[in-house]
Amino acid sequence: MFGTLSYKKQKSVIIFSFLLVPVALLLLFTYYPAAKLVWFSFTDWDGYSPEKPWVGFDNYREVFSNPDIFGVFTHNFAYFVMGIIQNIVAIYFAVLLNGKLRGRYAFRLLLFLPYIMNGVAVAFMFGYVFDTTQGSLNLLMQSLGLAKLGETSWLGTPGLVNYSLASTGLWRFMGYNMVIYIAALQAIPRDIYEAATIDGANAWQSFWRITLPNMKPVIQLNLFLTVTGALEVFDLPFVLTKGGPAGASQTYVQRVVETAFAFNHYGLASAMSIVLLFFVIIVVGLQQFVLSRGGKGK
Amino acid sequence: MKRKGFLLVFMIVLALTGILTGCSGNKSNSGNSAANNVTANTPEQNTAEQNTTGQNSAEKLSGKVTFLTNRTDMIGKEYDDYVKRFNEKYPDIQIEFEASQTDYNQQIKVRMASGELPDLMFIPDIPNSDLPKYFASLDDLGLSADITFKDFKAYDGKLYGITTGNSTSGIVYNKKAFADAGITEIPKTWDSFLEACEKLKQNGVIPLSSNFKDKWPLGSWVYDMPRVIENNRDFPNTRLNMDAPFTMDNGYGKAMSLIRALNEKGYLEKDINSTNWEQSKKDVANGKMGMYFLGNWVINQVIGVGADTENIGFFPLPFDNSGNLRAAFNPDFFYAVNKNSKNLEATKAFLKWMLEDSGYEDFAGFLSPLEGRESKLAQLAEFQATGVELQEGMPDDLQVIEISNKAQIDLPAIAQEFVLAKDPQTVLDKWNKAWAKAKQDLGY
Numbered sequence: 001m002f003g004t005l006s007y008k009k010q011k012s013v014i015i016f017s018f019l020l021v022p023v024a025l026l027l028l029f030t031y032y033p034a035a036k037l038v039w040f041s042f043t044d045w046d047g048y049s050p051e052k053p054w055v056g057f058d059n060y061r062e063v064f065s066n067p068d069i070f071g072v073f074t075h076n077f078a079y080f081v082m083g084i085i086q087n088i089v090a091i092y093f094a095v096l097l098n099g100k101l102r103g104r105y106a107f108r109l110l111l112f113l114p115y116i117m118n119g120v121a122v123a124f125m126f127g128y129v130f131d132t133t134q135g136s137l138n139l140l141m142q143s144l145g146l147a148k149l150g151e152t153s154w155l156g157t158p159g160l161v162n163y164s165l166a167s168t169g170l171w172r173f174m175g176y177n178m179v180i181y182i183a184a185l186q187a188i189p190r191d192i193y194e195a196a197t198i199d200g201a202n203a204w205q206s207f208w209r210i211t212l213p214n215m216k217p218v219i220q221l222n223l224f225l226t227v228t229g230a231l232e233v234f235d236l237p238f239v240l241t242k243g244g245p246a247g248a249s250q251t252y253v254q255r256v257v258e259t260a261f262a263f264n265h266y267g268l269a270s271a272m273s274i275v276l277l278f279f280v281i282i283v284v285g286l287q288q289f290v291l292s293r294g295g296k297g298k
Numbered sequence: 299m300k301r302k303g304f305l306l307v308f309m310i311v312l313a314l315t316g317i318l319t320g321c322s323g324n325k326s327n328s329g330n331s332a333a334n335n336v337t338a339n340t341p342e343q344n345t346a347e348q349n350t351t352g353q354n355s356a357e358k359l360s361g362k363v364t365f366l367t368n369r370t371d372m373i374g375k376e377y378d379d380y381v382k383r384f385n386e387k388y389p390d391i392q393i394e395f396e397a398s399q400t401d402y403n404q405q406i407k408v409r410m411a412s413g414e415l416p417d418l419m420f421i422p423d424i425p426n427s428d429l430p431k432y433f434a435s436l437d438d439l440g441l442s443a444d445i446t447f448k449d450f451k452a453y454d455g456k457l458y459g460i461t462t463g464n465s466t467s468g469i470v471y472n473k474k475a476f477a478d479a480g481i482t483e484i485p486k487t488w489d490s491f492l493e494a495c496e497k498l499k500q501n502g503v504i505p506l507s508s509n510f511k512d513k514w515p516l517g518s519w520v521y522d523m524p525r526v527i528e529n530n531r532d533f534p535n536t537r538l539n540m541d542a543p544f545t546m547d548n549g550y551g552k553a554m555s556l557i558r559a560l561n562e563k564g565y566l567e568k569d570i571n572s573t574n575w576e577q578s579k580k581d582v583a584n585g586k587m588g589m590y591f592l593g594n595w596v597i598n599q600v601i602g603v604g605a606d607t608e609n610i611g612f613f614p615l616p617f618d619n620s621g622n623l624r625a626a627f628n629p630d631f632f633y634a635v636n637k638n639s640k641n642l643e644a645t646k647a648f649l650k651w652m653l654e655d656s657g658y659e660d661f662a663g664f665l666s667p668l669e670g671r672e673s674k675l676a677q678l679a680e681f682q683a684t685g686v687e688l689q690e691g692m693p694d695d696l697q698v699i700e701i702s703n704k705a706q707i708d709l710p711a712i713a714q715e716f717v718l719a720k721d722p723q724t725v726l727d728k729w730n731k732a733w734a735k736a737k738q739d740l741g742y
Contacts, residue, residue: 048407049428132569134577156511156571242513245571246715261404263703 041270047260052267059271069272072252078162079169079233079251083226086170087177087219094181095207108182112175119172123239126168130154130240155241158248165236165249173229177222184218185211220291227287228280252276360390361641363648364416366406368631369662370397376661384651391644417639418649420631421451421459425696429458434637436460439650444669447629450693459632460653463664465593466625466688467518468614468681470600475503475585476611484611484684487619488556495565498588506560507578507587510570510717513710518591519557520709522626524549526689527617529624535695538742542730544712551726554716556617561717570717579603583610591615593628597677598663612677614686625681627688630664697742705729705736 005013041059043052063069093111097104114122129137132153141150154164188211196206212219234253237243243250243258256276260269367373373395381393396416399405406422409415410432421433435456451459476494479501485491495505509515525533528549537543544550560566567573579596581587583605590596600610614625633652635645652658659666660674673679701707707729715725 048410048422048424049431050411127574130572131574132572133567134574135572153569153571156569241511241571243711244511244513244714246718247711258708259706261401262708263706265703
């Protein structure tokens with residue numbers, strides 16, 4: 001049957017038949033719900049009743065006119081700062097563990113392991129670390145003689161809580177970034193370094209002039225992951241603080257979830273999600289723009 | 299070639315949307331036809347029920363009843379025993395327990411939206427006007443006694459939900475910790491309560507475990523106390539006519555000031571933003587912490603982690619110095635029966651049995667859902683012996699819920715802010731403003 005078709009046609013039949021299943025799944029589980037979400041964002045749906053009254057742009061107006069809703073984005077700033085630190089540390093370990101260090105595979109594994117752990121389990125675990133009276137962190141401080149510091153309420157001080165939470169994210173995702181950086185490092189041809197060494201470049205110079213420029217696309221990727229991750233944090237504050245103390249660690253996504261499930265405003269929550277989507281697109285777009293201007297040669 | 303490929307993709311997308319819309323169309327159709335079948339069947343079943351008297355119909359009832367329960371811990375244990383005892387009476391009815399996920403409310407709502415409700419379930423937080431859309435009327439259960447909270451989940455004069463058990467809130471305390479601190483008498487006024495706290499604190503015991511961080515344990519302070527302090531069982535609903543429902547001198551301000559005072563005097567955990575619920579149960583059980591202010595359901599949980607039954611007591615919180623004791627009387631989850639259930643009568647028979655004969659309320663530490671039954675639990679008897687007046691709650695007014703949701707008012711969260719704020723008045727002002735705005739937007 002296929003023999004009568006031209007080679008080109010056979011090729012496209014095969015391509016399309018192979019693509020059919022994954023594309024169908026993608027449409028069904030990603031684009032169909034996304035389309036529904038957009039539709040919900042124009043309704044005043046309460047989450048369960050069959051009627052979904054159309055309200056037009058009212059939800060979007062509410063999102064932009066209520067300063068409370070956007071205010072929580074300031075809490076995400078801590079995650080962004082920690083994300084940058086996380087990337088710097090990851091590059092440091094990647095360069096270190098890419099060299100001829102004894103036991104480097106074991107170290108890589110150790111640093112990568114936290115990433116494999118379940119997010120909620122990690123959050124629970126850190127609940128015990130950050131506990132004020134019995135937490136291991138404060139007990140460690142006290143045994144080191146730092147009595148004052150050992151009484152810090154890590155999750156109970158409004159300015160500090162977001163950084164405490166974000167540092168958990170650092171611990172968890174640093175290994176993941178590091179693995180990506182190691183892969184990028186190994187793709188840099190060795191002869192460039194050899195040439196540089198012959199020209200008399202020292203280690204710092206070759207890192208700054210060869211390693212970093214070569215890793216730029218990967219750094220961009222990791223920054224993208226960091227920024228979107230920072231905007232979408234949810235599990236850590238949800239498990240550890242429930243947004244407390246008094247809302248100081250509430251994140252945007254947590255607020256969306258609350259709006260939808262605690263206050264029964266599915267429509268408004270959908271609109272908030274769509275706004276977040278555009279927010280991510282804008283931030284990432286800006287980031288791409290700034291970073292690609294830096295490298296003139298590209 | 300390129301254009302052709304684009305066309306093909308377009309065709310695929312079209313075909314898929316066709317399938318999808320077909321899917322959802324079918325679903326609602328099948329749901330409707332099932333509903334039709336059931337409504338067609340029920341009149342016959344009803345007449346059958348009426349023709350044969352009580353006992354005979356009991357033997358004839360058959361079918362499978364599914365029950366979505368939040369007590370996943372009882373599946374395979376107490377529930378097995380219930381089924382065994384139930385089947386002695388109704389041998390042909392099969393009971394199937396479904397374990398809920400952690401968020402029962404949300405799960406039921408999702409199943410409501412998809413039209414796949416179990417036969418017996420608990421009512422999620424939906425307005426009473428929606429009850430007839432999903433649930434069968436329960437007026438014909440034929441219970442031996444009056445039920446409590448009759449008007450709570452009723453609509454248009456019909457009953458749709460019966461409470462699984464009732465609770466009250468008060469101080470659950472460790473008797474030994476009290477005795478060791480030299481507290482000989484249960485405090486009957488707020489001042490003597492503070493004295494008791496001071497004695498506990500001097501003795502190295504954390505007087506009251508608030509579990510402040512987890513937010514939900516503050517529920518009794520903001521849902522029960524205000525209406526008890528106001529001595530007005532409908533107080534939460536009177537907010538409908540107020541533009542500033544949260545003031546320092548009404549129930550809300552007074553109730554939240556109580557816990558704020560406890561915190562200021564250092565009678566709560568050392569760092570209230572770092573509390574641990576599971577650990578607190580053990581601490582109350584072994585006397586490192588003195589008290590809880592929670593519903594009576596917590597008694598069994600404290601006993602469950604190792605406290606002696608005789609060592610745990612329960613008394614009403616004295617909120618002022620008048621010596622009058624009042625406490626809130628609240629329903630727990632409400633049972634409801636799916637109106638499209640295939641085995642409606644069997645489900646109702648099981649529900650009736652659960653209410654009258656299962657003994658679930660004693661196991662769960664509730665007061666009976668039936669009027670006039672005394673609890674077998676020692677702590678509840680002790681509670682009632684103080685001469686406390688139990689104030690039955692009222693169902694929440696729909697419009698009040700609407701305003702609260704619109705203003706995104708979460709009372710325990712407000713209490714948290716109130717306690718932590720330097721100036722609590724600013725917190726009340728903020729939420730009064732949100733309330734007034736929501737009220738105005740909704741036009742109430």
